[in-house]
Amino acid sequence: METIAVYWEPRIKTYSFQRLTDLAFVEFSYPVHEMKSLGEILSRDELQDVKTKFMIAQESDGDISFVFCLPHKEGKDFHESLEKDLGPTTHRYIYPVAIIFFHGPHFGDRYGIADATFSTLSNADIEVIASGCSSASVFLVLVQDDIDKAEKVLGEAFEVAK
């Protein structure tokens, strides 16, 4: 059975913009063939209560690189714990960063969401530190000072449902 749905929005609708501030950005890479041993480190009980607000991973050239954004204290502890356990891997730590995230009624089912998002930020000269879009959500990690400007320009590009 094929279902064809037809809809179009002059401005893409979103439910709301939500923000998270004062986060620590932690990045590291690990060899893909050692995924199981990294999994053993990350599945330890002491990391059970670490609440990551954002996570992405990308695979390339035999490595998998991870980005986590966590509340400041948890991020600092997590970073120190990784440095101790992982040994000589590439690490990056940035504090503070902020996240703005949003989702909408048709996200995931239509094209143009990423274009509207990244073109808007690019035109406003807002640097994206990292981004992850899945499950009909858009997450943007930004320099903390840019969060107000980002919400303003995205609010003009998208229609926020009332």
Add this chain to the structure above:
Amino acid sequence: MQNLKVGGLKQSLELCQFDLRGPDSSEKTVSKISKLLASQKSNIEFLTYNPNTNRYHQLTLCVSQDKFSSTSKILKKDGSLPTGWQITWREHVGILTVFPHHSPIKILGVIMVSWGAKSIPIYGIATSLSAISFVTDYHCIDKAVEAIQHSFQLPENRAPLKPEIRYYQSDIVKGE
């Protein structure tokens, strides 16, 4: 010891994956690529972007498998990517989304252990407010689901949600 609880699983239809990598560029690559794909009416079902200043910038995206040829063609066209950028792809991937109750890092770790033991690859991960999505080979999805069902407590009789409808964006615009 009891397995960790997760709220459920959802799997995608068949997708393809493109990894675009290159050095820092004055070109606004993500904006440009997302505009190119929008011009082809391609819905990006998964995207991660990490402009890593220590190594290179990487944009990973997944689109429907039936868009592989058109997407590949437009991304490989001269001038689509900044100088020095390269593109690699996987023609047949799928996304398995896990809905955790809590402990997302531990859940990630347990999945890496169980998939690693069964040689199930992870090509990408992204989180949303309530879910963690994993990109893997499409032909491995059933094995990946089975590994998760063995490693976590899932609600009883909860089979993974499988999509039954694929949406297409029509060219007809309301009001025309």
